[in-house]
Amino acid sequence: MRWFRDRKSLPDLGTTVLVAVLLGVGGAWGWGGLALVTAQVLPLAVRRRFPGWVLAVVTAATLARLLTTQPHNIDYVPVLIALYTVPSARRASVRWGLGGFSAAAVSAAMTVSKGPIDGALLTLAVCVMAWLLGAERQRHAAERAEFAAQRTRFRLERLAAERREQTARRLHDTLARTTTVMLVQAEALLAVGKLTDADRARVDAMLAAGRDALGQVRETLRELRDDGEQPPGPALAAVLAELSAAGLVIEEEPALHRIPDRVRDLADRIVSEAAINALRHNGPGVRLRVGVEVLPESVRIVLRNDQRGQPTPGAGYGLDSLRAQLAARGGSLDAGPAGGGWSVVAVIPCLAEPATATQ
Incomplete structure (x- = not known):
């Protein structure tokens, strides 16, 4: 039951049960309107996964209930919860179009029994507030996701810097030191050794290659420890x-x-x-x-x-x-x-x- 293990699904299920209890206390669970109330409440359990479809179904069921029974303000609470969730939808037509249509339709339905002030204006204000709260929550969720991504990037950059420092330390402690010892020994051999001209040429070539290698090692160490832009390699x-x-x-x-x-x-x-x-x-x-x-x-x-x-x-x-x-x-x-x-x-x-x- 992966759905029940989802951290987001459990709060949605709890909200659905709470709304069902709230409508029951308000007297909505009569036998005549049982199907409509079920259509209002049950889709809320999957509102995060299908925000557009849930809003459409809940709005249709709520309109049918408001127009066929004596409505109360508590009857459109499921629509408010669906409106709170719909800003998370990917399509702008769902976020704005369906959300606006739902708020306007429920407000118009409440006008019949409650009048233009207590019915239309009050319902429209509450619906708009629910949608705005959902949009603000979605914005905060996007900011948290971006912050988490930046924190991950910074952590990876820090780890990369630590690896570069470790590599530079190893190069300094092994290759650079060994190359320096080899150069010193070769220079001593060239200075005191009894060498033929051919041998001296070979030692000179070895010294030149060793000095070039040592220079490259030192340049690599500077690049590894440089936090700025590294100089380009050979063309x-x-x-x-x-x-x-x-x-x-x-x-x-x-x-x-x-x-x-x-x-x-x-x-x-x-x-x-x-x-x-x-x-x-x-x-x-x-x-x-x-x-x-x-x-x-x-x-x-x-x-x-x-x-x-x-x-x-x-x-x-x-x-x-x-x-x-x-x-x-x-x-x-x-x-x-x-x-x-x-x-x-x-x-x-x-x-x-x-x-x-x-x-």
Whole structure:
């Protein structure tokens, strides 16, 4: 009985019973009007799930009762409760149109026996008040939902900041320290060791690579601990040029300039990661084709390369990280064999001007 376990259903059921008791005390539960009173009261149990239908049924039953019996003000209490709920309806025609019609119809029906003041005006004022109270309650509910969403976002941002700080601490305590020790030892070997010219060249190359790695680690630490906007990584053009010099063959110049700026950095990372993987797993001479399609609400990037030998099982950290980032934004990234080669298909959600370019 899931309906009885719903926290909102129990108050509605209690309200229905209370209204039934109230009408019974007022003498409404006579045998002649039992069906109409039941139609007035019973739908209130599902008023939150079907606010429009409940208001329509309750209003029709109430009008029939007011026009066929000697009416009392207590007889239209079910309509007031339904009017209180109807501002939660999704359709404006239900909230405004049906709500206004219900209030006007019940007020007109009360005019017959109560007159224009005690009947029409009083009933209309009470109905409008019930509707306004429901609209105010709905506004507060929307504000609470927005506050809960903002609180969740702040909590996620705080957790992300804590993870960045933890990652920075690990990089500092392990990789940066180890790289520094290696550089110190290499410099000592270069200064006091008896090395040939070829060995000295090798040590110099090792020192240059170590200093570059240490600089990148320090730059990464600054980015992780920077609460502001992070500086961009290496330009995609420079990455592709370096890979091309190492043997990657890009068949045509990709139309990356059409990608909106708001997602350009993420798109560059996807292309860069796929290009690096193509060269790493297939060696010099591998051919890479890049297709870009810019749609009104997304950017689709398709990268395909030749496949040599057996594909490496599983996915690397780079693609996994990008896939998780895209999934968090409502996008997707798929990688796998396709047409005798390997393909990476990424969909980045955005709001962009429609334009299309392939390869």
